[in-house]
Amino acid sequence: MNIDEELRKRICKKCDFYKEGERLECGAYKISKKLVENGKISLEDL
Numbered sequence: 001m002n003i004d005e006e007l008r009k010r011i012c013k014k015c016d017f018y019k020e021g022e023r024l025e026c027g028a029y030k031i032s033k034k035l036v037e038n039g040k041i042s043l044e045d046l
């Protein structure tokens, strides 16, 4: 599973704004992705 799929599963599916199949990236999503990519947090931290 790639990082985007992991983020959708770990963040978006718990979000009130989530719609199946939608691929928008809000600020929280982008910041979370950057933090994971930079090694500041792990996917397990989300």
Ligand code: SF4
Pocket (backbone or CB within 6 Å): 011, 012, 013, 015, 016, 017, 018, 019, 024, 025, 026, 027, 028, 029
């Ligand atoms: S991108 Fe942001 S607003 Fe959209 S579902 Fe994911 S967390 Fe929610």
